[in-house]
Amino acid sequence: MTIWVRGQDKTSLIECKTIDVLNRFNEFYIVANYIDFGEVENYSNLGQYSSKRKQIKVLDMIQNHVETYSNKVFQMPQDDEVKA
Template sequence: MAIWIRSQDKTNLIECKTIDVLNRFNEFHVVANYIDFGEAENYNDLGQYSSKRKQTKVLDMIQKHVETYSNKVYQMPQDNEVEV
């Protein structure tokens, strides 16, 4: 089952192949791996968080969303909406 995720800034709606984390310069990102129209793999930043704990919490939230099959689209939360 594919999951569609709308980016934190609401500018992208992506059918995700995988969801990964990227930690760089004390910035904690959740990124999507997806296939574009030319069948090439790409990555897109879905959201940025102020801590690794928040980043992990968001991954937990996505996992719960997938497990419950509530629907096929997940909206990335803003940093201030994630409580750890």
């Protein structure tokens, strides 16, 4: 199954191979692994959150979206829209 995710800043729409979390220096990101036109794997930042709890909450939201398959595109919420 393919999921498309529109980045938090609304400037990217990515067909995700995998979605991962990345924690660096107290910054919490959700990143997508995708294949570009040259068949090379890349990572792209989908969203940044102020806490690990919010990061995990958004990952839960993506999982729920995949399970219910309401449509093929998930819009990353802004940090202030996530209640952790």
